[in-house]
Every structure is written in structure tokens, then in C-alpha cells.
Amino acid sequence: MPATMRYAVIMAGGSGTRLWPASRRARPKQFLALGAPESLLAATVRRVRAAAPGVMIVTAADQAAAAAVEAPGATVVAEPSARNTAAALGLAATHLVARDPDAVMGAFPADQHVGDEAAFGAVIERAFAAAERGDVIVTIGVTPTRAETGYGWLELGPPRDELGAGVAQVARFVEKPDAARATQMFAAGGYLWNGGMFFVRARRLLAELERHLPVTAAGLREVEAALASGDTVAADAAAARVYPGFPAISIDHGVMEKAHDVVAIPGSFGWSDVGSWAAVAELLARDAAGNTRQGDAVVVDGRDNLTVTDAGVIAVVGVSGVAVVRAGDAVLVLPAERAQDVRAAVDALTAAGLSRYL
Amino acid sequence: MPATMRYAVIMAGGSGTRLWPASRRARPKQFLALGAPESLLAATVRRVRAAAPGVMIVTAADQAAAAAVEAPGATVVAEPSARNTAAALGLAATHLVARDPDAVMGAFPADQHVGDEAAFGAVIERAFAAAERGDVIVTIGVTPTRAETGYGWLELGPPRDELGAGVAQVARFVEKPDAARATQMFAAGGYLWNGGMFFVRARRLLAELERHLPVTAAGLREVEAALASGDTVAADAAAARVYPGFPAISIDHGVMEKAHDVVAIPGSFGWSDVGSWAAVAELLARDAAGNTRQGDAVVVDGRDNLTVTDAGVIAVVGVSGVAVVRAGDAVLVLPAERAQDVRAAVDALTAAGLSRYL
Numbered sequence: 001m002p003a004t005m006r007y008a009v010i011m012a013g014g015s016g017t018r019l020w021p022a023s024r025r026a027r028p029k030q031f032l033a034l035g036a037p038e039s040l041l042a043a044t045v046r047r048v049r050a051a052a053p054g055v056m057i058v059t060a061a062d063q064a065a066a067a068a069v070e071a072p073g074a075t076v077v078a079e080p081s082a083r084n085t086a087a088a089l090g091l092a093a094t095h096l097v098a099r100d101p102d103a104v105m106g107a108f109p110a111d112q113h114v115g116d117e118a119a120f121g122a123v124i125e126r127a128f129a130a131a132e133r134g135d136v137i138v139t140i141g142v143t144p145t146r147a148e149t150g151y152g153w154l155e156l157g158p159p160r161d162e163l164g165a166g167v168a169q170v171a172r173f174v175e176k177p178d179a180a181r182a183t184q185m186f187a188a189g190g191y192l193w194n195g196g197m198f199f200v201r202a203r204r205l206l207a208e209l210e211r212h213l214p215v216t217a218a219g220l221r222e223v224e225a226a227l228a229s230g231d232t233v234a235a236d237a238a239a240a241r242v243y244p245g246f247p248a249i250s251i252d253h254g255v256m257e258k259a260h261d262v263v264a265i266p267g268s269f270g271w272s273d274v275g276s277w278a279a280v281a282e283l284l285a286r287d288a289a290g291n292t293r294q295g296d297a298v299v300v301d302g303r304d305n306l307t308v309t310d311a312g313v314i315a316v317v318g319v320s321g322v323a324v325v326r327a328g329d330a331v332l333v334l335p336a337e338r339a340q341d342v343r344a345a346v347d348a349l350t351a352a353g354l355s356r357y358l
Numbered sequence: 359m360p361a362t363m364r365y366a367v368i369m370a371g372g373s374g375t376r377l378w379p380a381s382r383r384a385r386p387k388q389f390l391a392l393g394a395p396e397s398l399l400a401a402t403v404r405r406v407r408a409a410a411p412g413v414m415i416v417t418a419a420d421q422a423a424a425a426a427v428e429a430p431g432a433t434v435v436a437e438p439s440a441r442n443t444a445a446a447l448g449l450a451a452t453h454l455v456a457r458d459p460d461a462v463m464g465a466f467p468a469d470q471h472v473g474d475e476a477a478f479g480a481v482i483e484r485a486f487a488a489a490e491r492g493d494v495i496v497t498i499g500v501t502p503t504r505a506e507t508g509y510g511w512l513e514l515g516p517p518r519d520e521l522g523a524g525v526a527q528v529a530r531f532v533e534k535p536d537a538a539r540a541t542q543m544f545a546a547g548g549y550l551w552n553g554g555m556f557f558v559r560a561r562r563l564l565a566e567l568e569r570h571l572p573v574t575a576a577g578l579r580e581v582e583a584a585l586a587s588g589d590t591v592a593a594d595a596a597a598a599r600v601y602p603g604f605p606a607i608s609i610d611h612g613v614m615e616k617a618h619d620v621v622a623i624p625g626s627f628g629w630s631d632v633g634s635w636a637a638v639a640e641l642l643a644r645d646a647a648g649n650t651r652q653g654d655a656v657v658v659d660g661r662d663n664l665t666v667t668d669a670g671v672i673a674v675v676g677v678s679g680v681a682v683v684r685a686g687d688a689v690l691v692l693p694a695e696r697a698q699d700v701r702a703a704v705d706a707l708t709a710a711g712l713s714r715y716l
Contacts, residue, residue, distance in 0.1 A: 021673070296715070298706040300699075312687030313715045315379070315703035318696045319680060324689065329670030331684050333691055338676045341658075345673035348656040357654070357671045 005100045006128050007202075008052035009092040010044055010074075011085055012059040012067055012110035017346045017358070018276055021330035022308065025358055030110035031066060034274055035283030035294065040111045045071040047117055048108055051124045056095065057110070058088040080243040086254035087216055087246045090209050091239065093202035094220045098227035103202040104131050107251070112196075113283055115270020123267035124197070130163040130265065131199035137208070137256065138163075138199040139170065141192025141264040142271045147182035150275055150340070152194040152252065155185075160263050170262040173252060192266055196273070198251065208255045216246045216254075277323040277332075278339035281306040295326075306336060330357050363458045364486050365560075366410035367450040368402055368432075369443055370417040370425050370468035375704045375716070376634055379688035380666065383716055388468035389424060392632055393641030393652065398469045403429040405475055406466055409482045414453065415468070416446040436594075438601040444612035445574055445604045448567050449597065451560035452578045456585035461560040462489050465609070470554075471641055473628020481625035482555070488521040488623065489557035495566070495614065496521075496557040497528065499550025499622040500629045505540035508633055508698070510552040510610065513543075518621050528620040531610060550624055554631070556609065566613045574604045574612075635681040635690075636697035639664040653684075664694060688715050 014028045023029040030041040038046070045055055055074040059067045064078040077095055079088060089107050096103040106128055114120045123140060131138045141154045157169035173194060177185065185191035200208075209217040219242030226235035247254070256262055272279050284292035284306070291299045295309035300317045307314040309326040316324060323339060325332045332345060349357055372386045381387040388399040396404070403413055413432040417425045422436040435453055437446060447465050454461040464486055472478045481498060489496045499512045515527035531552065535543065543549035558566075567575040577600030584593035605612070614620055630637050642650035642664070649657045653667035658675045665672040667684040674682060681697060683690045690703060707715055 296712055298703060298710050298712065300702045300706045309689065312689070313707065313712055314689045315691070315707060317690070317692035317699050317703050319691055319693060322677060322691070324691050326684070326689050331667065331670070331672045331682065331689055332675070333673070333677055333680070333682050334675035335677060341675050344658045345656060345675050348658045349671065349673060352656050354654055354656065354671055 005054065005103055006052040007054040007056055007096055007100075007103050007105045008045075008048035009089060009096075009105045009107045010041070010048070010055065010057045010071070010110045011088055011107060012041055012057050012063065013079060013082055013085070013088050014109075014111055016111075018340075018342050019274070019280070020342050020346055020358065021325060021332050022310070022327040024328070026062075027066075028063070028111070029274065031063075031070065034280050035113070039070050040113065040274065041067065042070045043114075044108055044110050044112065045074060047114060047120060048106065048124065050121055051128060052106055054103075056092055058092045059110075080240040082248070083243060083246040084248045084254075085251040086209070086213055086249050087243065089198075089205060089251050090213075090216050090220050091223065093205045094224045095227065096202040097206065098224060101203060104128060104199065105202050105205065106131075106199045107197060109196045109273070111274060113270075113272040113274050115272075117269070119267065119269035120271075123265060123269060124199075126164050126166075127197070127199040127265050130167055130263065131201065134160075134163050134261075134263075135201065135204060136160075136163065136261045136263050137204070137259055138167075139256065139262060139264050140195040140197040141170075141266050142195045143266050143268040144186055144191065144193050147179065147186040148193065149177055149179055149182045150279075151273065152176055153182075153185055154192045154194050154264055156190050156192065156264060156266075163263055164265070167263050167265055170264050173257045192264060193271070194252070195267070195271060196252075198256065205255075208259050212258050213247060213249070213254050219243070219246060276339035277306060277308070277325060277334075277342070278336050280308065281323070281336060304336065363412060363461055364410040365412040365414055365454055365458075365461050365463045366406035367447060367454075367463050367465045368399070368406070368413065368415045368429070368468045369446055369465060370399055370415050370421065371437060371440055371443070371446050372467075372469055374469075376698075376700050377632070377638070378700050378704055378716065379683060379690050380668070380685040382686070384420075385424075386421070386469075387632065389421075389428065392638050393471070397428050398471065398632065399425065400428045401472075402466055402468050402470065403432060405472060405478060406464065406482065408479055409486060410464055414450055416450045417468075438598040440606070441601060441604040442606045442612075443609040444567070444571055444607050445601065447556075447563060447609050448571075448574050448578050449581065451563045452582045453585065454560040455564065456582060459561060462486060462557065463560050463563065464489075464557045465555060467554045467631070469632060471628075471630040471632050473630075475627070477625065477627040478629075481623060481627060482557075484522050484524075485555070485557040485623050488525055488621065489559065492518075492521050492619075492621075493559065493562060494518075494521065494619045494621050495562070495617055496525075497614065497620060497622050498553040498555040499528075499624050500553045501624055501626040502544055502549065502551050505537065505544040506551065507535055507537055507540045508637075509631065510534055511540075511543055512550045512552050512622050514548050514550065514622060514624075521621060522623070525621050525623055528622050531615045550622060551629075552610070553625070553629060554610075556614065563613075566617050570616050571605060571607070571612050577601070577604060634697035635664060635666070635683060635692075635700070636694050638666065639681070639694060662694065
């Protein structure tokens with residue numbers, strides 16, 4: 001039996017506003033270079049290539065060209081519309097089985113940061129191996145370093161050593177917790193952050209969709225039929241036809257939380273979802289006063305500020321604990337502790353008739 | 359005897375950094391439009407034209423062209439180098455006497471704001487009239503509205519009603535006071551802000567320079583001789599030759615504080631020297647939360663912020679009492695109460711090798 005072919009499927013459909021003004025509707029977070037010379041998407045592609053010879057990017061049609069630039073040689077699958085990650089990974093799995101019925105896919109968000117790439121590579125190698133060994137869904141659980149309320153968590157169950165050392169059953173998924181619950185989980189041990197990465201045979205993922213999201217599965221069968229006949233134009237047309245009817249639901253909610261055989265591999269590799277400006281600050285070097293910056297900046301009489309600019313300079317005098325971001329035609333100022341409230345700025349711009357800046 | 363010709367001399371030599379990043383070395387404050395559709399210089403020219411048919415602008419050679427654009431029809435006199443206002447007004451007076459030996463000049467900073475232009479016009483009409491009636495130097499004293507430490511003050515002496523109603527001797531000039539002294543003067547009455555505007559016969563100003571700044575006066579005589587022969591090229595050459603030897607001193611320190619016959623006319627016309635971002639905020643309309651802005655902005659959960667942008671948008675979330683200024687390639691953030699500390703940002707940029715942003 002030939003070695004199973006491994007594919008990395010990169011989910012690049014995000015249109016997040018949490019990093020506005022750097023992220024925009026037309027240029028989501030995965031295209032940003034944050035604390036690194038390359039975009040988050042390019043870094044993701046580079047990291048997964050060693051473990052998975054085939055790289056497929058699922059993205060919005062209007063971002064397909066930009067994604068292709070960031071990931072030379074990758075297959076880009078354009079979604080007809082945004083239907084969240086269950087649909088995106090289902091579409092990817094459909095394309096993969098048409099190519100290779102035994103394909104094993106690893107699904108990766110396009111917009112994460114990894115500090116220790118060697119450790120990351122070792123963990124995803126083990127994750128692919130576990131997904132090949134057993135007919136299971138493998139997820140990566142990031143060893144928590146703080147009582148983080150901004151992430152979903154996993155509760156570990158019994159060991160599943162037959163799938164590899166350290167592999168354990170996932171007892172349950174825990175939604176983003178409140179502070180008390182996060183503190184309790186962090187103290188208790190046996191809980192990991194949900195890194196949003198999944199490894200599974202493509203055929204098995206489609207079977208899970210049959211079980212939990214039948215409308216999605218039925219639509220994808222039409223795409224699969226067209227692909228089986230080698231007619232990619234018909235496949236695209238089928239996707240455009242069926243996609244609007246798909247429920248917009250994440251792979252976590254739509255499949256993972258309901259599937260029976262989900263296992264986790266714990267990993268520790270300097271992971272961040274880069275989900276806020278405060279998270280960006282964590283990726284940057286701090287000076288003696290705790291200030292972090294990307295681009296030219298000076299800070300006078302100020303501590304723990306983040307300055308990010310894509311052009312020109314930022315000067316801060318006598319202010320501490322704020323994020324100042326200049327990107328394109330917009331400037332954002334907010335306290336680092338309110339980094340989750342970028343949404344409030346986005347909403348205010350919309351209400352003020354200034355959505356052209358989003 | 360024909361009516362004396364009145365000339366407005368506008369001092370546009372400033373290279374101030376107090377409004378960085380809007381003001382730059384290459385584009386000082388007088389070229390900015392702050393709280394108005396026109397530049398401060400253009401507004402100054404417009405205001406003085408009704409009272410003085412002749413308008414002369416004294417400015418740096420490298421700003422002469424820009425000044426001419428802002429003030430169509432004005433005579434622009436370019437200074438060979440910056441030697442502060444005593445030299446600038448001496449050079450202007452020299453040009454004026456060559457044109458009209460009896461010229462009466464009113465000297466105006468190019469970068470002030472006047473809220474009540476009708477009241478301003480009436481006051482400068484009275485100031486010109488007083489300078490024509492007596493052989494005195496007339497200054498405008500702005501009726502104080504607060505115990506301001508950022509301005510110089512005038513102490514009034516005995517009335518000089520023969521020069522016009524309300525005219526009084528200036529007993530002394532008071533340098534920018536500390537808070538206690540400012541509070542005392544404001545409470546006592548009889549003290550006015552020094553508005554930096556002077557009205558005097560050009561020949562009399564040159565006589566004062568002979569007395570108090572003889573090097574300057576001697577140099578200017580060389581310029582005057584060339585002008586008397588009608589040779590403006592020789593006059594410019596003479597100015598270039600003598601200017602480097604002139605002391606760089608203000609007209610206040612160099613002449614006004616030493617002259618014997620200085621009188622003041624009190625005025626109240628919504629005056630501001632626009633000397634800081636806090637002063638700019640005073641010129642703008644406040645919303646219900648006390649926020650002021652020039653250009654597109656939104657403020658969420660914040661009070662008493664100033665946002666100024668020459669392009670794009672500024673969004674502020676959860677911060678109060680700060681000035682956020684975007685101009686060209688730079689962004690400045692500082693508390694409004696530290697508006698005098700823009701200098702600290704400028705110094706820090708210089709120290710960091712980022713003076714290209716100044």
C-alpha cells in the first residue's frame with residue numbers, strides 16, 4: 001500500500017475586523033505581516049509544507065488571486081460565498097477525494113502565529129500520523145500558558161496511546177469561558193486551548209457532514225459528481241448553485257462538538273491566534289519601558305504602548321497602555337486592555353456613514 | 359497733506375514645532391488651515407486688507423513662493439536668513455520708507471486666529487489712527503479671559519486719551535508668567551495679553567533700532583541706500599551681506615521693552631495665538647462629549663479628545679483628554695494637558711535619527 005497522501009488545507013476565508021485598521025474587508029488579517037517579514041498566510045503555508053506535500057487554500061473568490069500570490073504552487077479553491085469553516089472544509093475535502101480517495105487532510109487557520117516552528121512541525125507530524133493510524137479526527141490542543149478567555153478550550157479524556165504517545169480522547173469542547181472558568185481550567189490541568197487545527201481523512205470528514213450537516217453534504221455531492229467527471233467548470237457551477245443553501249456554521253460547532261471520535265495531541269509551540277492588537281503586542285520585542293512597535297515610532301514618558309504603522313512615524317508623549325495603529329487611511333487609538341473593542345470603532349464608523357474606511 | 363499711507367507688515371518667518379506634525383520645517387504653522395477653510399496666513403492677509411491698503415509679507419526665502427500664493431497682490435520680502443522679528447520688521451520698515459517716507463506700519467504675526475473680525479477691524483483702525491496721531495509705538499493688548507501662562511502680558515500705565523479713547527501707556531512688558539503670577543494679574547485687572555501686534559511709523563521704528571540695535575540699524579542703512587538708488591538687486595545683495603551679523607532677537611525684547619513711548623489699545627476679538635494643539639481645540643466646535651475634530655473621526659467612550667487629520671479617519675475608543683493628530687506621514691498622540699510638550703516628541707525624533715519627519 002502506498003503511503004497516504006497528506007494535504008494541508010488552509011482556511012483563508014476570514015474577514016475579521018479585530019485588527020482594523022490593518023485588516024480591512026478587502027484585505028483580511030491573513031494578508032498582514034505582523035511581527036514578521038511575511039504575511040500570516042505565507043508563514044502558514046511555509047510551516048505546513050514540510051509535513052504536507054499538497055497545499056490547498058480555501059478562500060473567498062475575491063481573495064483568490066491575492067492568496068495565490070502568497071502561496072505559490074498551492075491549489076486555491078474559491079468559495080462562491082462565505083459559509084464559515086464547515087462548508088469551506090467540506091468543499092476542500094470534496095476536491096481532495098476527487099484527487100485522492102484516501103487523502104488525509106490537515107486543516108489550518110491561515111492567520112495564526114507560531115513562535116517555535118520546529119516544535120510545531122513535530123506536533124503536526126504526529127497529528128497526521130494519528131489521523132492515518134485510526135479512523136479518528138485529530139485536533140491540536142495548545143498547552144495553555146494563562147487563563148485566556150479569548151480562546152475556546154478542550155477538556156481531555158482518557159489516553160488513546162494506540163494513536164501515538166500523548167494522544168488523548170477529547171471529552172468535550174468548551175466555548176470561550178468567562179474569567180472564573182478560565183482560571184479554574186488553567187489551575188486544574190487537563191484542559192488545552194483549541195487551536196482550530198484538525199486532521200482527518202477527507203472521506204471521513206464528508207461522512208461526518210452527512211451525519212451532522214446533511215444539506216451541506218448533499219450539495220457537496222453535486223460538486224463531487226462534477227469533479228468525478230473531470231468537469232471543473234461544472235463543479236464550480238455546482239458549488240455556486242448549492243453554496244447559498246449551506247448553513248453558515250463553524251467546523252467546531254457543526255462537526256467537532258458532535259463527532260464521537262475526536263482526539264487531541266497536546267502541543268506547545270508559541271502559538272497565538274493574533275486575535276487582537278494586544279495579541280500582536282505579545283509578538284513584538286518590548287523595550288525597557290514595555291513599549292512595542294512595528295514601524296517607526298518614538299514614545300516619551302509612556303509605558304506599555306503598542307505602536308504599529310505601515311508608513312511614516314508615530315509619536316506618543318505622556319500616554320501609557322494604549323495601542324496606536326496607523327494603516328492606510330486610518331488611525332486607531334485604544335487602550336490595550338480594550339483591544340477586544342475594536343468592534344466598537346467599526347460599528348461607530350458604520351453608524352457615522354464612514355464605512356468606506358472598513 | 360495727503361493721508362498717511364498705511365501698510366500691514368505680516369511676519370511669516372515662523373518655523374514653529376508646537377503644532378508638529380501638521381507644522382513642519384518646510385511648512386510652518388502660518389500655512390496651516392486650522393478650524394477654518396483658509397490658511398492662517400491667508401486669513402491674516404484678508405483681515406488686515408480693509409485697514410491697510412498695502413500688504414507686505416516678510417518671510418524666509420524658501421517660503422516666499424508659498425507665501426505669495428496665500429497672499430495674492432501682497433509684496434513679499436524674503437529674508438536672507440532667520441534673525442527673529444526685530445530684523446524682519448527692520449527690513450520691512452527699510453523697504454517701506456524707500457517707498458513712502460511717512461509710511462505707518464502695522465506689524466502682524468502671520469499665524470494667529472481672530473474669532474470676531476469686525477471687532478478686530480475696529481481695534482486696528484484705532485491703532486493705526488493712534489500711531490498717526492502721536493509719534494508713539496502702539497501695541498494691541500488683548501483683554502485676558504483666563505490666567506494664561508502661555509502668553510506674554512502687558513501692564514497698563516496712565517491713560518493717553520489724546521491718542522484715542524481707551525489708549526493707555528504701557529508700564530511694562532511681562533514675560534510668560536508662572537501660574538501664580540498669571541492668576542494674580544488676571545484677578546488684579548490692568549493687565550492685558552501681548553498680542554504681538556505693533557503700529558508705528560516705519561521711520562520711527564528705524565530710529566528705535568538705531569538706539570537699541572545699532573548693528574541691525576547700520577546694516578539696514580546699506581539696504582536703504584541701495585533701495586534709494588532704485589537698485590533692488592543691490593538691495594537684496596546688501597541684505598544678504600549684512601543679515602548674518604544681525605542679532606537674532608525679537609522685536610519685543612530688542613525694542614518694545616526698551617522704548618519709552620509705547621502705548622496699548624485694549625481689544626477683545628476672540629484672539630488666539632494657536633500656539634498648541636490645546637489652543638487648536640479651542641477653535642473647534644465641541645460635541646456633547648466635549649470632543650473636537652477636524653477631518654473624519656469617531657470617538658467611542660471618550661471625552662474631551664481632539665482629533666485632527668488631513669486625510670482618512672481617526673478612531674478613538676475608551677480614551678479621554680488626548681490629542682490625536684495625523685498629518686502627512688506622521689501621527690502624534692499626547693494628552694491635551696501636555697500640549698506644550700510636542701517639543702519632547704520633536705526632540706525624541708531627532709535623537710532617534712528620525713528628523714526626516716520634522
